[in-house]
Amino acid sequence: xxxxxxxxxxxxxxxxxxxxxxxxxTVYHYFTKWSAAGTWERISGCLSIAARERxxxxxxxxxxxxxxxxxxxxxxxxxxxxxxR
Numbered sequence: 631x632x633x634x635x636x637x638x639x640x641x642x643x644x645x646x647x648x649x650x651x652x653x654x655x656t657v658y659h660y661f662t663k664w665s666a667a668g669t670w671e672r673i674s675g676c677l678s679i680a681a682r683e684r685x686x687x688x689x690x691x692x693x694x695x696x697x698x699x700x701x702x703x704x705x706x707x708x709x710x711x712x713x714x715r
Contacts, residue, residue: 633657 633651637644647654664670 634661637661 633647633654634657636642636647636651637657644654644658647657651657
């Protein structure tokens with residue numbers, strides 16, 4: 631996860647992952663796997679709910695974890711945009 635956070639935080643290319651982290655191919659593999667499974671959306675939704683509860687604010691409809699969207703017409707969104715399956 632540290633490799634993924636490093637790329638997202640610094641905006642560097644996947645092959646530029648620092649030497650102290652796993653190889654960039656491994657980092658990219660897990661990022662795409664978890665993106666396709668909707669893991670990042672679920673984590674974000676759960677963190678939003680927890681933060682609102684800590685702040686004693688009512689959770690809004692948009693802050694609940696969403697189910698991943700299904701692909702339409704054989705296309706899928708990935709880290710490089712829309713592509714044909």
